[in-house]
Amino acid sequence: MPYSSTKVSFISENFLLQNEYASILYHQYAKDLPIIDYHNHLPPAEINADKxxxxxxxxxxxxxxxxxxxxxxxxxxxxxxxxxxxxxxxxxxxxxxxxxxxxxxxxxxxxxxxxxxxxxxxxxxxxxxxxxxxxxxxxxxxxxxSTQGLLAKMKVEVVCSTDDPIDSLDQHISFHKKGKDLGMYPAFRPDKSYAVENPSAYQSYLSSLGEAAGFEITSFEKLLEAMSKRIDYFHERGCRLSDHGLEQLYFFKENSFSIESIFSQVLSGKPLTSEEVNFFKYTTLLALCKMYHAKGWVQQFHLGALRNTNERSLRILGPDTGYDSIGDFDQAKAMSGFFNELNLEDQLTKTVIYNLNPRDNEIFATMIGNYNDGSVKGKIQFGSGWWYLDQKDGMEKQINTLSNMGLISCFIGMLTDSRSFLSFPRHEYFRRILCNLFGQDVANGELPWDEKWLGGIISDICYHNAKNYFDFSPKNIQV
Known part of the structure; x- marks a missing residue:
């Protein structure tokens, strides 16, 4: 029962839906679809324990x-x-x-x-x-x-957590054994594997990674061997996608540095130049992306965040406490070079790129068209507005830019990118905004009112495209 009998909330049945076409598209073709939340930060332990x-x-x-x-x-x-x-x-x-x-x-x-x-x-x-x-x-x-009950209430079909390569995935394994209808899958997040800006922290991480891989990491070659072994481990336990949080992608046309020399410097605790750091990230990422391609994974790149801007608060509260902002990094040239390098040998796997700076929307929307090859519908995706852009204006801009410069009909839709079990109405928010944009086009005479055709496209964007894009029915998961 509703808490208040006054019901003064503005959240009506047709919230954000400004005409009858939008209302029909939302209520008949989007509202009741299941949710595939292919990127979030929910704790797997809390789902498994049904907290x-x-x-x-x-x-x-x-x-x-x-x-x-x-x-x-x-x-x-x-x-x-x-x-x-x-x-x-x-x-x-x-x-x-x-x-x-x-x-x-x-x-x-x-x-x-x-x-x-x-x-x-x-x-x-x-x-x-x-x-x-x-x-x-x-x-x-x-x-x-409970956590599982809340997910069921929102018709969540799949959740993908965000997991470091050293994670045991014990929670995923335990949950899978229970045979629940909900699919909970890991996503490989290797940011720490190339975070050589801080040599002492990196050395500590290498020790943990070595323990997970079963051998000491004494060279760059051994690092890649360890990462390959962990990718195998994740794959065997249902992982089918990776994710990376980066300021920007990196590209070096020439082999400017000795990667083993850089690795040796890090092991000895010597600080690196910014170019050496970037070259290390580029080389490691390139190798990882080839491994993802070999596994048939989807790779995601969240680009453009300027993190930990408030050093005093970082010292007191730690990271991820609300002191990050939009960065103004150059994106186009290095991104193109990086993807092209993979594509030269046909090792560019399905890819989702997320933009945080709205000035770069057109860059991202046009970049995806450079590497679609007809092998997969929407092989390269311009991801939904995220973080500071997962609001009405940001979503509309992302949808409109993708529509103008790509195929919105191939879009894999929304995700929460959240740490909260109460965040899933963001999918409803996105679906209402999407349906309203289509409805406005019909009202303006810019699209024909073919209900089943438009409704089918809305359903695809909200659910079916993601369902077909990701392999969330992995067989022979080792538990």
Whole structure:
């Protein structure tokens, strides 16, 4: 039952749907489709254990740096964000902030989440925070509000976690043995394998990687051997995609440095020049991408984030706490060179590139067309707007740019990229925005009103394209 009888929320049946065509496309062809969430940061252990959360703050506010940034901007002190204040007081602080996030996507997301998961149809504010906190906590006590129950509630068919090469994947193995309808698969995230900017941290990581691979890593050749062994391990346990978080891709036309010499310098603790660091990343990534191609994996590149800009807060709170922003890195030339190098020997696997700087949308949208070869529908994908761009304006710009310069009909759609089990209404948000754009084109006379044809394309973008693009029915998983 809805929490409030007043139902003053603006989240109506036709929220974001501005005409009858958009409404038909959403309600008949998008709304009820399952979700394939092929990139997120949900903890596999919490899914496997079917964890239940003791209160709304634990599941909704903890780890959500989007909300943390908003609260800081509103003048909420850190003790009520990541500090030692009670969970209820943290919730009240967020409730105090939320009305002032209007025109920020948090305003839409938060009310969607409260309505879809908790039946709350009013507007959250400081005035009703105590009642809402109690209401949500009571619902979270229900057995169906465990992690698996929450995913089932949103019709999530597949979730792909984000996993370091050294991970044992024990949680995935255990979950797979249970034979659940939900598919939980690992995704290979090897960022630390080429993070040689900090030699001491890298040496420590090599030690852990060596333990996972079963031998000491004493050379670059051994590093690649270890990574190949871990890719085999991941593949045998259902992994079919990789992911990389980078400022930009790198490319060196000439073999400018000795890679073994660079590796030796790192082992000895000597700092590298920026060019040596970039050459190491390029060489390692190139080798990894060839391994992905051999396995038939999809590779993802999230490009353009400027991370850890606030050193004082980094020292106090650590990374991923809300102090990253959009970077202004050059993307086109090196990206083209990197993909071309792989393509020369037909070793460019299916690829998704995500852009964080909206000035580069056209660069990314045109780049994907350079390497589609007819072997796979939408082999190279311009990924959905992510992080700072997974809001209405950012999604519309990404969709429109892809439509203008590629084939929106081949697009594999939305993902959460989230650490929250309550973030899945973002798929609804995307689907409404997508249907509204198509509906507006029909109303403007720019598309014919062929309901089944347009509805089929909407369904493809929201579900079927991703279903066909990824191999999420791997056979013979070793458990």
């Amino acid at each position: 239940k959360f003791e209160n709304i703050s634990k599941i909704w506010l903890a780890g959500d740096h989007y909300k943390w940034r908003a609260m800081r901007a509103f003048g909420i002190t850190e003790s009520f964000i990541t500090g030692d204040a009670s969970d209820e007081d943290k919730f009240k602080s967020w409730a105090k902030t939320l009305p002032y996030t209007l025109r920020n996507p948090l305003y839409h997301w938060s009310h969607l989440e409260l309505k879809r998961y908790f039946g709350f149809e009013d507007l959250l504010s400081e005035a009703n925070a105590k009642e809402v906190y109690k209401h949500c906590n009571g619902i979270l006590e229900q057995d169906s509000y």
